[in-house]
Amino acid sequence: MAEKFVYEFGARTDGDAKMKELLGGKGANLAEMARIGLPVPPGFTITTAVCAAFTAKGGLPEEVDAQKNAALANVEKQVGRRFGDAKDPLLFSVRSGARESMPGMMDTILNLGLNDETVLGLAAATNNPRFAYDSYRRFIQMYGDVVLEVHAEDEHSHDPFEEILSAVKRSSGVQFDNQLSEANLRDIIERYKELIQKVTGRSFPQDVHQQLLGAIGAVFKSWNNQRAILYRRKYGIPGEWGTAVNVQSMVFGNMGPDSATGVAFTRDPASGENVFYGEYLIDAQGEDVVAGIRTPNPIRQMEKDMPAVYGELVAMRKKLESHFHDMQDFEFTVQQNKLYMLQTRNGKRTGFAAMRIALEMERDGLIDQKTAIGRIPADSITTLLAPIFDGKEQAKAKVIGKGLPAGPGAASGKVCFSAAKAEELHRCGEKALLCRAETSPEDIRGMLASEGILTSRGGVSSHAALVARQMGKVCVVGAATLEIDYGSRSMRAGAVTVKEGDEISIDGTRGEVYLGSLATVPSEINQVLEGTLPAEKSAIYGMFARLMEWCDGCRKLKVYLNADSPQQAKAGLRYGGEGVGLIRTEHMFFEGGRIDFMREMILAETAAEREKALAKLLPMQREDFIGIFTAMEGLPVNIRFLDPPLHEFVPHDEDTQRALGKKFNIPFERIRARVEALKEFNPMLGHRGCRLGISYPEVSRMQARAVFEAVVHCKKQNIAVHPEIMIPLIGFVKELRHQADIVQEAARAVREESGVQFDYLLGTMLELPRACLRAGEIAEIAQFCSFGSNDLTQTALGMSRDDMGSFLDRYNELEIFTQNPFATIDMEGVGELMKIAVERARKTRPGIVLGICGEHGGEPLSVKFAHAIGLTYVSCSPNRVPVAKLAAAQAALT
């Protein structure tokens, strides 16, 4: 049998909700809704498999075309009208639909099938010429933009179709589209067609089948438009997936006051509250709502406007949640009082909402615990931990606007009226706050670069709200009292005028806008953890604590923290960190006056001189370790020995060099010469890591002694200690053996001097490809290994994180990276080395403790990878501990 490329939905439905890979999310859910009897206008889906073929061939393969025509004929039968029929034409919408929703990223065409002839038929059949011409006008505009590529010339010009529309509105003295007369619309249609003729050199296509093919092609092509690529990059969606195309018979929300169109959520997607939520417009088509041009009405108002339909919608809300077991974001159209469902999907939600919905649905028995845990994007819970405005300051602050709370949290920054300006500020390290009348897909980069987003128009399903939810940005939409004037780069808020660059603050939980930059306090969760807020006073803490308890109950990976001070250790401990997976001892050398002793050590010319300087550093290191051991009482604490090149410690300017010379009575010239000698061509591949401890064994000896003396001190105070000593940058097992001997000897000496017995573990970082390959013999000595995924990425890829700036953009653009390998572990390359290492190390020492302590340790996909290859723990910065726990739990449950 030939492969099936076209799936129908309606009276006959081929697909279902599980077929998202093939049909895309929209197509699969249209099929599912049809299957369970919801009122879905019939249509068909051309599968994602065709996307690549279409791109390669530049057109529809023949067999797909045949299947499409067959499906089209079936739709004609069901609705009893024919495509292109001059009397009573069947119209279609053509929409994209990828495996994962990419809202607003790709193209859509409505009212397809209208031409100079069928528009007359539609007018006659509906007995509504105004409606027919409005639909034709919309169709030409969309088709002209999307398929024929008649656009504004650049981001500063106006859309040429909108210009014609505005001109006619102006000359007729009307404010809104739905106030245009039939004559106005016919006028607009003629002008649109002239525009197209002028720009493209061809007339607007009258053949409806040609229209359909053009639209299908445009949707497939839109998979590779710039904004879609940017979006995929941000969310890690592979370009290979492709989009499906949904061709659906049209229903009309623009057939007059008994028609409407809307978007609704089964719960509040910003706060997660279990209320019916959404918005609609009377006498409009779907795109009007999302575009945010007219501010739509809140859904509850429909109870008054269209009570019967509202009743149906409330029933629909219940039915959807009980069938899909998740919060749904659905689109509907009311055509002359009849409700149609055009789409449903799992609603995007903020981190706050994700947690609340998951916990409440579990409580209400709608989903089980495992599902609930899986529902919360691990990364998103960092938003719960972000600082909030100081209540007292907020009470005093000047509120200059109020809108809909679309992305919870607190954000302050300099006002930017364009995405470009926001990007510019961000590059300079400043905080930007993007303020727009409404946002569009072109603004995505600027939105990414901003602390928060504020719009004066549009509702909670507007583009700004949608994207902010997904990005986890603080957002207030539809703050209608703000009058933004792009021309003067300023915004009026009553008596106040805010200029570009002025500071404002927005509260995305309350929907308020304030003048100036408001002070912040720790998040509620942190206030509870720090003991300044009683737990019972914070609902959000209650939810967070419950979630963490669930995670602790099911995850296999332990979660450690990277800490360089007792403060950091305590912070991570509050979040439930189970040990310290990395102390970068060198960080301790930078504090206060210590750096000078470190420099004295580096400048020493003999081992004896070095030992003299080291003797001064020893008590300081010991105190540090005592502090962290005490904070982490009873938990493992992993101390990494000196790692960075010595060059990083010495001063490079003459003044400091001279001052240092004076302090230690060393000639300036000697210092300068030594600093010069320490310079390296490729410091990342130079004299660092264990190579230092091997060249200067006295450094390792001092560090080992500081650790063990701290252990003895703690043991004498009855503080349980589990020290682990980690040797960095091992490539050869003999390096490890050399350092292990030094450590062992120091332990013996300290035991003997103190009379106190203690245990410790000795291990190493696996951060060089060679170390991964030799993990079998390394594990003969190492009692644990921790992957240093930053260095391992740099060496495996031969790519320095510090130097990749010159080609990173290009690499992203070409999709050479699917993810930035320094953010998410490069599973195919670096991950392969890790797998080899795990296998070989475990073969030698089956129970060996294996972890990861690079920055990947707190990144959800990398945590899941760590679980998948059987690591024992991940170690991350303290504030990533909850993220890592959640990701670890999710990994364990899938």
Place this chain on the structure above:
Amino acid sequence: MAEKFVYEFGARTDGDAKMKELLGGKGANLAEMARIGLPVPPGFTITTAVCAAFTAKGGLPEEVDAQKNAALANVEKQVGRRFGDAKDPLLFSVRSGARESMPGMMDTILNLGLNDETVLGLAAATNNPRFAYDSYRRFIQMYGDVVLEVHAEDEHSHDPFEEILSAVKRSSGVQFDNQLSEANLRDIIERYKELIQKVTGRSFPQDVHQQLLGAIGAVFKSWNNQRAILYRRKYGIPGEWGTAVNVQSMVFGNMGPDSATGVAFTRDPASGENVFYGEYLIDAQGEDVVAGIRTPNPIRQMEKDMPAVYGELVAMRKKLESHFHDMQDFEFTVQQNKLYMLQTRNGKRTGFAAMRIALEMERDGLIDQKTAIGRIPADSITTLLAPIFDGKEQAKAKVIGKGLPAGPGAASGKVCFSAAKAEELHRCGEKALLCRAETSPEDIRGMLASEGILTSRGGVSSHAALVARQMGKVCVVGAATLEIDYGSRSMRAGAVTVKEGDEISIDGTRGEVYLGSLATVPSEINQVLEGTLPAEKSAIYGMFARLMEWCDGCRKLKVYLNADSPQQAKAGLRYGGEGVGLIRTEHMFFEGGRIDFMREMILAETAAEREKALAKLLPMQREDFIGIFTAMEGLPVNIRFLDPPLHEFVPHDEDTQRALGKKFNIPFERIRARVEALKEFNPMLGHRGCRLGISYPEVSRMQARAVFEAVVHCKKQNIAVHPEIMIPLIGFVKELRHQADIVQEAARAVREESGVQFDYLLGTMLELPRACLRAGEIAEIAQFCSFGSNDLTQTALGMSRDDMGSFLDRYNELEIFTQNPFATIDMEGVGELMKIAVERARKTRPGIVLGICGEHGGEPLSVKFAHAIGLTYVSCSPNRVPVAKLAAAQAALT
């Protein structure tokens, strides 16, 4: 049964020649000689397995001690004397013996078993008190030095035993040791004992069993002395092997004028000529010959001195070669006209000798071709290719000395009278020529650092000759007319005085010393290859050609050459290179005025500007390629696209920057800013390799076009061309695909423009760990892959070759590297990645051509590794082609 740690030889023999790993070379061959009936004094070997155990325990394990005592008792029975017997004592020699010979590196003790009592017994039993006291004197001296560690305090002081000896000789007015009277000897013995008492605080041990244990321990310990470690490092001998200890009953060459000791070679080890060769001393012990203190007599003189023994020796020579099938280096002792064999081993030989002996033995049916090929150290044949003195100049040059030719070749340099001075000059990049009365193991570093070695004393088996042979150094020994005066740092040669730092030349083939630095001409082989010398006039060329023919007949690996110019390509072709495996196109950009166009390209701010500059470079590149294609007609030519960071091309000093600005009419500030912007933290891991071609596709486009236009040009001239385009530094398959598309498009365009059809191969370097791991998918596009072993070593080990200087010595000292990984492929790490890559690439594309083009491509061990993992070719610098061919043949035959 308990493990056997002690193997006997003599009337009962446990071992044989095959057991070198366990018994060491000396022990195994002693056993073998005993087995085939040669006159070997009985004894036993303590195995190499005990070496590590001894080091760990600091003494002999109990079971070994018991086995040793049993063997000792057997020896006593055989010789009919007892160890420590006061009447007629059995004496022993105790010698080291590792798996591979390490001449002079470890310690030896003779005459063990003498004490104040047994010396009387020996005197009585031999009726030769002088001999007995001489032996005792020697024993105390050796034992004192080796076991009790009574040495000179530093390299400038005299040996304290030698000082006593000299003092007595002076006061008694005798010149040589063998002229000392019994009374003198007893005096010396007393003074020796006092010295030992004074330095060690203990008296010289009288217990013979304690003596034996001490000696065994000292030999084991000497495995880890500094000079042994240095030697092992140079020759890649693992520290784990350990040495065996040979305890053998003494025979005496110092029993008077009917006794003698000597060293002989079955052929000339310097020239390889098939003549009996060697030297001996009457009334001496073996150490006297090797130490070079008395210049020994050439072996042929024995025909007169001891005709009967000489006859036996000649017979022995024949027997040894016909049994061992190789040139033997053997030691013998004549005790009162009776010949004893003390050792035999395959003789070390120069590169010249190795080739000649192998070829002649094969010709004479002593060995087969396969064995002959295996006998020539691949690296050693580079000595055959080294320049020789210009015959005309040499004829006119002032000969200031004549000695024995001990290391063929021509060397000029500044005279150095100490090893330290030679090292110092070498470090400063100057050519040193080490001149010593004699050399000792302490001089090894200095010998390594010298162009050649000249001694005024000692014969062809002296330390200098021995080491020079093995190192492949030019060497003249025993140039007796030279009077070296260390005090005044000068050397008298008749009327001429040569000061330290003056230039001289030595001809190690003729044995002559010349004043001044003589001009050189290409080696005979090169003269023949270049057509300036008829082949039939050069015997050495004949041998070389025959050897290469053999190699070509059996090797599996192809040998390509790295070339950046037609000249280099031709040079490699003369040596039989079978293609160009690497053109570093960037080298072409440095030539002449081109660098400025390259700079113009780099300084360009837009793709259009870049293309303008590239258009100027294109014809130059094309000409280069035409030149190499023409030189390599019909053979594959592999062109690597631009690889190094752009920073390497731009000027870093202000003057050049300003001049450049003037030339291209670019403001100086822009140039400076651009140069600054190109700086990278870790250029090795930065914007280079294919990353350049991806950022600036126009560069790859230009290079592809230059290649293809050159191809078209050649095809029009009927020159067969096989171009291969190689993309550097691939990590991700998408990088390769991107560059492949550009190349493909250029090929299409050039084919279309020219109307000429041509083929080419497209491939990539495998020089990043990630690339090795992803070789499977890379091979979907790459038609060949070449390992860039330099970069692969840098990334796999995380070690920059440019920066490792700061810890390399330390790493060598600690034996963390067994070989320098940038000289010989790190088989355990880098090699493992290569194996993975080979396996995965071949799985995708079974017949894929795989090669190596890093500097390892001309290093014998790496070539053998390349063969072992199934590569198709190695590519190396032109003058390494013969080495690679020989190594490849050897790999194929083992």
